[in-house]
Amino acid sequence: MGSLAYLLAATAGLTVVTVATRSSFFMLPARIDLPARVERALRYAPACALTAIICQGVFARDHQPYVSVHNNEMWAVLAAAVVFAKTRNMIAMMTVGMAVFTALRLSL
Amino acid sequence: MHRLATFKGLLPPIDRQAYHEGLRAMAPLGVAISVWGLVTGVAMVNSGLSIPMAILITLTVFAGSAQLAVLPLLATSAPLPIVWVTALLVNLRFVIFAAASRKSFVMLPWQQRMLAGYLNGDLGFALFSRRFADDPQRGTPEQWGYFYGGALVNWVAWMGSSIVGILLGGLAPTDWGLELGAYLALLAVVIPMVHRVPVAAGVLVTAAIAVATVHFPMRLGLLLAVLAGVAVAVGVESMRPEGQPHGVVAVASDIADEGEVM
DSSP states (O other): OOOHHHHHHHHHHHHHHHHHHHSHHHHSOTTOOOOHHHHHHHHHHHHHHHHHHHHHHHSEETTEEOOSTTOHHHHHHHHHHHHHHHHOOHHHHHHHHHHHHHHHHHHO | OHHHHHHHTTSOOOOHHHHHHHHHHHGGGHHHHHHHHHHHHHHHHHTTOOHHHHHHHHHHHOOHHHHHHHHHHHHTTOOHHHHHHHHHHHHHHHHHHHHHHGGGTTTSOHHHHHHHHHTOOHHHHHHHHHHTTTOSOOSOHHHHHHHHHHHHHHHHHHHHHHHHHHHHHTTSOGGGSTHHHHHHHHHHHHHHHOOSHHHHHHHHHHHHHHHHTTTSGGGHHHHHHHHHHHHHHHHHHHHOOTTOOOSHHHHHHHHHTTOOOO
16 A cells, blocks of 8 residues: 555545546536537446456456466456346345355365 | 535525435435445455545545545555546546536536535436436526435435445454455446447457556556547447437436446
């Protein structure tokens, strides 16, 4: 974890990001519209950004790709994804993910 | 007296009945918001943030998905611009929400617009846009009252559960693989988003490139993967435009209907 100054600067910037995105079009003059082309790109950015974060965290170790049968987190996330896609139940999904991870960790 | 007047300056005129209607509409969602807040709070502390820092981030940043997404970056002291851009990308859906609901707020003084925007999360937007979809009038005390009723429930449920999660997270041992919890929570946000062919194509390309570029300096592979994924999604959509929502209001309600929280 970074230093106190780093974390405070990060937090200040993250707060600005929240205000800038949520209030964006509330603050802009009415004549400025969201062009259809930009709107389309904005539409897909959050899903892609979250996917990139999850994949770099789960399918990698020590800055190298780690797609292996020994990757416990990978199996946990895949199992949780199947459960959530079928049930849309967050608690069931987290329970299964954690259980798979713990079972694999203890069995090896 | 003076302080009360200043506080009132931040809020537009509010219709009491509509305010109570907003409270009642958001109340049933309080459980889902609280589960999500609890998970986010626990994940923040288990990624290595101190309890006071986690509470500060919760109280100021007020964006669950972005908070979870930047945790692995903060834990490895990633460059600040990468941290901010990642949060920006995750939050871009709010720009669409703001564009879709601006007509009800543009006539207010700037500080009232800014506060309303700050509080305009996924669920509040979804309820508000559904309730007033057919209302020909834009910007009435009834609409503002309903908005603030929902926003208050959302804020209280989110902050309360997040802080409980942060305090609980401080009690649990950190070697349980609980940092996995942050990725699982993000999974719950992404999966409902992937419900059409273009976004599915974009997400697959992003996943492959993100893993292949994980060794790039300064986490630049992350941004490269997102840019490529968005380009592919936009390209696939332009090849098969039928069945896609068009116009900012349709797109915004399509996103909100995916059932994201925060």
